[in-house]
Each structure stands twice: as C-alpha cells, then as structure tokens.
Amino acid sequence: MNSQLKPDELAALLRQRMEQCDRAVDTTEFGTVLSVGDGIARVDGLTGVMYNELVESENGVAGLALNLEEDVVGVAILDSDVNVREGDRFHRTGRVVSVPAGPALTGRVVDALGRPLDGKGPLVGTEPMPVEAPAASIIERKNVNTPMQTGLVAIDALTPIGRGQRELIIGDRKTGKTTIAIDTILNQKGSDVHCFYVAVGQKLSTVAALYRQLENAGAMAYTTIILANASEPAPLQYLAPYSGCAMAEYWMNRGGHALVIYDDLTKHAQAYRQMSLLLRRPPGREAFPGDVFYLHSRLLERAAQLSDAKGGGSLTALPIVETQANDISAYIPTNVISITDGQIFLEAGLFHQGQRPAINPGISVSRVGGDAQLKAMKKVAGPLRVMLAQYRELEAFTSFSSDLDAGTLDQLAVGRALMQSIRQKPGAPMPVSHQVALLYAGTHRALVGIPEIRLQEAIAALFNAIGSTQTGQAYAARFAASPVLDDELNGLLEKLTAEALGPFSKR
C-alpha cells in the first residue's frame, strides 16, 4: 500500500496534516494518576471528561475514560499498563475512541484499536470511524430482503439468514461454532460482502490457524481479522467487537454490505466483568455488572439493512456465545438470545454422534431471514422442517418400543436419511442450486433406498450431475434464470434425482 502512494500525493497529505495540527499552543485538561493496576488507572482531575473519551498520557499511552465518579475517573488503559505510573498525567483528547476503516483494512489482521498485527506495514488512506456509534433508527431501515447464504444447507434451509440480520450461534465448547462462522465467510467469495472476524479472548494459536485457513482459501481477499486474544488487557478485549462493528459500518454507510462475526460474546462479557470489578462497579447476577445487557444490545443493534434512502447498505452480525452443559438460561445466553433475531443451537450430543454441523433443528430459529429466502428454497425447506420434527418425536418414542409397524419404520428411514443428508464437512460451502436439489431429493424419498455408507457418495454424484449431465445442466440453467419451484423446475429435479441417485438405490 505504502509504495502505491505517489510523491506528490504524499506531499499533499503531509501538508494537510501539518495544517490540521500546527497550532503553536495547545490547551488541554488533564488528570493525575492516583493508582494503577490490572489495566485500570484511577485518575484525579479529569473533570470535564466524557464517558468513553480517549485520554492520552504524556508518553503516548492511550486510555478510555469509563467510570465517572465525583472526583475520580476510572481509565481503562488500552496498552500495557507498565508504562503508566502514579503521578503521570492523562490528557483529554475531546474525541471518543475511533478506529481506522476502509479498503486498506481488507486482508489485514489488526488489534482492537486498528493497529496492524501482521507485519504488513502501516494502513494508508483510512478513515476514522468512532467505535461507539448510534444504531440506525427504524425509519432508516427496511426489512431484511436479501439472503446471506452460509453455504451450509442445514442453516440456509432451516434457519435462513438475511442481510442485516443478527443471528446467534450458540453451543457448548467444541461444538463447531467457529466452523459455521468461518464457512459463512468462505461462502462469501465472489460476492460483494466484506467480512470481519472479531476474535475475543481466544488463544493466539487458534486465530493463527484460522487466518491460515482463510488465507489458503483466498478468503482474506475480502476479510479483516480484529484480534484481542486472551493475553491482551481486558479493555482491549472489551473494545474489539465495537471496533469490528465500526469497520463494518464504513461499508454499510456507503451502500455496501458487511458481515461481522463476534467470536465470542461470552469471553467479551467476561472481559467486561473483570474490568468492571476493577472499576469497583457493584456486581450483580453472576458477578456481572448491571449494564451487561446494554453491553451487547448496543453492539448488536448496529446490525441493519438500511433503507434505499440511506443507500441500502447492510451489516449482518453473527455473534457467538458459548454455553456450559447446554444451559441457555445462564445470564449471557439469555440476554443475547433476547437481543438477536434468532439462534442456531449446536448440541454436543449431536456433534459426538457425528451429526455435524450439530444443529438442533427443534430449537434453532431465524425470525426474519425467511423473508429473504429464495422462493425455491422456501418451497423445499418447508416440508423438511416438518419431517425432521416428526422424525425427532418418533425417534424419542421408538427408543421405548421394539415392535414397530412398517409405516413407522419407513418414516424413521426417511428422517434418518434426511438428517444424514444435511451433514456437511467444514470448508465445503454448497451453492443454493445444490442445496435445493439435495433437499428435493430428501423430501421426495429419493434418498431412502440408499445404504447409509453410500449416501455421501450418492450426494456427490448428484452434485456432479448438476455440472455435467444434460438434465443437470438444464436444471442449473433454469435455476439461475428463475429460482422458482414451478412445474418445469419440479420436472427437472425429478428427472435429475432419478438419473443421478437411481444407481445407488438398493431397490
């Protein structure tokens, strides 16, 4: 980036900067550090400071003014606190914390203040965006109307997500939460969606592996990683989601589209709890401070599908929450569930049975995304939900009974095949046309006769046919032209599934 700046542009930039700040005398208000520890400084004298205002020490350490008491201000230090000592002065800046945003961020790994962590040089030509910003009002929004395809058939069919939506991914540890988010990013390849992955409180090695995965898949070409790992001071972990959101808003405000993943808000809330205890805020339920609800509501409210008058941009949010032993009634899960437009619930039990992604279709919902779903998808997904629900009921029931009639056995077989068919490996997003063909096959009993061990092979053959056989190509062309499940498309799907799956059937 740096090398692309022409000398005359550089000169102009320099001149502009000099003019902006070349006041010979600078008047500021300051406070004196009374004590410092665990990333929090208690500062005396910052009388006029605003909540969330950026303050700076004389040796350049940045801080966030948080607790405004009568005569002492709590400052969260956004660097290592070893550079702050008792008696140091913090000066007001009059600005709230902002982060750099714009195209220069794409492909980069930055910290919660937007400082590069990837050694790829400085960010040039960015625009500052405030980390805290008001959410779009009702009149500035319109209904969600465009799908945000995850490429995961189970989600796109059962809990479809629309651009501008907030869909929670929730489950115990190691149930595939991050994988769903990453697959969704991978599936945005070739689209106009800018992706932001905010890693809060994770191990550096985990995020490094994730970066390599995105890089190898060519997904860093449209993705930014905002990293505040577990060893960073709590204030930076607290700030990171807001920073990622601000960077995404840059695109939404320009009529563009952004997807932000917050991985995860449980660790975010823990960082905030730690900070709040240090700031001597009275702890409440589960020792979280009273305003922890507002912590996440003000973040997630910034997701939006803007109205046409506002440019029609969108910001989709996929927050992740980790549960303990599937307990969604804990404080943070309850809060975030109530803020979002639905949740994808992952279950350790399913995960260990090999049902991956381990989505529990019974309690996973998407309250607004259905409106954005493609017509054909909606049509095939409708029966799927019902059939899966029946299957779950039957399955529970049959575990108590040994002699089952033929009808029940048949229903079980159909359901089992359906559950099998919506299993999906990580890193293999599925185009919608494939998803529709697969679900058509599943809900029209075309998968029932196939032995379980050959099912994945059969599905692969079905997808292969879409690109190679005459019927498959006709289907693909017709789907691309008009994804409506009318008689013509139905006919093509029937023929396609019969041709491609027939050879695998026992019967």
Place this chain on the structure above:
Amino acid sequence: MYNEEELARPYARALAEAADALGVLDRVRADIEALALQWEACEALRDWCRAFRSQPRAAHKAEVAALWGDSFAPQTRMMLEALAVNGALAVIPHVVTAFRRLADSRQGRVAVSLVFAADPAAATVSALTERAKAAYGPGTAVTVTVDPALGAGLIVRAGNKQIDGTLVGRLRRLRRAFARSE
C-alpha cells in the same frame, strides 16, 4: 484488592465535606499539614500507625486520643479515630494528599506551575506570576521548574488545565495526527 489510595479517599472526602460544612476548612487544613509534617519527621509514629493494620481494636481509639489529644480540631480527631478503629492508620499519607486536592477545589485554590525549556529571564517569571495571582487570587502558589527535554518554549499548568507551548508538544501533536491517519 483495594489499594491504600482508594482506602484513604473516603476518609479524606468525609473530612473535607464536614469541615467545609462547619466552616472550619482552614483549621482542619492546618491540622492535616501538621500531621503530614509529623509523619515525615517521626519514624516511631509511622511504625506505630503501620502496626495497627492487622489488629483493629476499639481500644486504640483511646490511644489516638492520648497521642494527638487536643492539638487537632474535633473533625480531624474523629477522622483519625475512625482510621484507627478500622486499622487503617497506615494510609495517613494518602489521606493527606487526597485531602489537599479536595480542599483546594472547595476553596477555589489553584496550583500554578511553569515549566520552561531553558532558564527563564527573571522578568518573564515575575510577569507570569503576577498574571497567575491576578487570575487565581493573591495566595496562589506558583512553582517554576526547568526541563531542557522540552526543546523550546513553556508549559503552564493551572489546576487541571495545561497550556503547552513547547516544541516537543508541537512535534507530539504532529506525530499523533499522522498516527491517526494511518
């Protein structure tokens, strides 16, 4: 988990508020300055106060009375007794610092400091001192220091306000403006 400064603050605040309300802030301030001098001068006093930390006992209230007796205003004595009862006499120096700040702001006192990059002309210092006294009252304390690291120019601090007219400050602002635009 609470540090001494935090522990001391409520005592200092209560004392400043009470003294102000009763109109004896000057008297109490004199007590506190005397206490600061005693603390500074007397090692035995420091040791004695620190020993309280781990053994709070109501009986110590009497010892405090015996030690400081009538020399202090009743408000100051009550504050010391409260510290003793809570085994917190060791934080006296923090009470002193916090009290000074609180009393200053209640009495509208502003400390002014002038930091020059190079030895200033006597006329400059006296002119600035006059200006400070005119602005903040004749009792305003003005301190003058020299810090060659500032390059050139002068910093004026009055209360919580700072006016930075130094070369170093100007360069720092420039550097930050660039850092922000990156």
